[in-house]
Amino acid sequence: MNPDSFQLPEQMSTNAAEYDALYNFIYYFSLVFTVAITAITIYFVAKYRRRPGVKSEPPGHNLVMEIAWTVLPLFFIIGLFHYSFKLFVQNAVAYEGAMEIRVRGQKWLWTFEYPNGYSETDELRLPVGRPVKLIFSSEDVLHAFFVPGARLKKDVVPGMYSTFSFIPTKTGDLQVFCAEYCGGGEGTPEPPAAGSPKELNVSGFHKGHWGMLGVIHVLPQADFDQWVKNPPPPTCDGQPCTPEQWGEKLYTKQACNSCHTIDGKRLTGPSWKGIFGRQEQLTDGTTVTIDENYIRESILKPQSKIVKTYENGNMPPYTIPDKQLEALIAYMKTLK
Numbered sequence: 024m025n026p027d028s029f030q031l032p033e034q035m036s037t038n039a040a041e042y043d044a045l046y047n048f049i050y051y052f053s054l055v056f057t058v059a060i061t062a063i064t065i066y067f068v069a070k071y072r073r074r075p076g077v078k079s080e081p082p083g084h085n086l087v088m089e090i091a092w093t094v095l096p097l098f099f100i101i102g103l104f105h106y107s108f109k110l111f112v113q114n115a116v117a118y119e120g121a122m123e124i125r126v127r128g129q130k131w132l133w134t135f136e137y138p139n140g141y142s143e144t145d146e147l148r149l150p151v152g153r154p155v156k157l158i159f160s161s162e163d164v165l166h167a168f169f170v171p172g173a174r175l176k177k178d179v180v181p182g183m184y185s186t187f188s189f190i191p192t193k194t195g196d197l198q199v200f201c202a203e204y205c206g207g208g209e210g211t212p213e214p215p216a217a218g219s220p221k222e223l224n225v226s227g228f229h230k231g232h233w234g235m236l237g238v239i240h241v242l243p244q245a246d247f248d249q250w251v252k253n254p255p256p257p258t259c260d261g262q263p264c265t266p267e268q269w270g271e272k273l274y275t276k277q278a279c280n281s282c283h284t285i286d287g288k289r290l291t292g293p294s295w296k297g298i299f300g301r302q303e304q305l306t307d308g309t310t311v312t313i314d315e316n317y318i319r320e321s322i323l324k325p326q327s328k329i330v331k332t333y334e335n336g337n338m339p340p341y342t343i344p345d346k347q348l349e350a351l352i353a354y355m356k357t358l359k
């Protein structure tokens with residue numbers, strides 16, 4: 024058990040300590056008064072029990088007492104309100120220089136988008152000690168972003184933005200839940216994979232409200248900077264994925280599959296079947312052989328060279344770190 028957060032998960036953010044102080048105050052205050060009132064009640068029940076020969080005397084009106092037990096709790100409530108409201112505002116208003124992260128909820132996963140446009144599913148990385156502002160939106164129904172370790176819970180509402188600011192104070196992992204029942208969920212929950220980090224449950228099964236889980240990894244600044252430059256590959260069957268496997272994952276994760284097929288069919292964009300080494304006719308009349316550099320440019324700056332007959336497709340420019348570009352290219356090479 025953690026002494027600084029009795030009954031509660033470890034405090035991992037600035038606001039956690041303040042919320043806990045408020046919580047503990049109310050908790051111990053209630054505890055003391057519950058014990059005191061119960062004790063006095065029992066004492067009075069015994070002292071004023073019915074006895075032969077003693078007649079009950081109804082007490083009269085006592086103005087001083089009545090004003091006291093109305094006014095004193097009123098000040099107490101105002102004090103509590105003041106402190107809670109201060110905390111509420113502090114987390115609703117962004118800190119100076121906060122890093123903005125867009126958080127999108129949908130059935131049944133979380134997407135985190137970094138300031139440089141890169142996005143990830145179910146996993147968010149943050150540097151320790153740096154203020155962050157989360158901007159929530161929902162693609163479908165009502166969700167709620169719940170991080171017990173940061174004492175953070177915010178409704179994620181379709182059709183509007185909600186925000187929350189905090190400063191992570193410790194490195195480590197924070198579990199994320201959806202705290203608003205959002206449907207689905209046939210079958211029984213799968214247990215977390217054996218040996219998963221700290222038993223935290225990064226979902227990946229996305230089958231229903233209960234599977235809408237995520238993790239916030241709080242990293243030292245240097246590790247975070249390194250990760251931003253080059254995120255390491257995810258795992259495939261417990262091993263780091265090969266570039267080809269990683270590329271295959273990115274094909275769906277980055278939604279390339281909504282415009283590009285791998286079986287030769289024409290969608291909004293050209294199929295990736297046999298893409299590497301293919302001769303491509305461009306709108307400016309030239310012909311190119313598709314190689315690494317052409318693919319790289321097609322992803323980062325799609326408008327610079329347009330494939331003939333695909334003028335109206337409009338591929339959005341992507342921000343994708345180098346290692347992932349290489350993975351995508353490796354995957355394309357396998358699509359003979």
Ligand SMILES: [Cu+2]
Nearest residue numbers: 166201205235
């Ligand atoms: Cu949900």
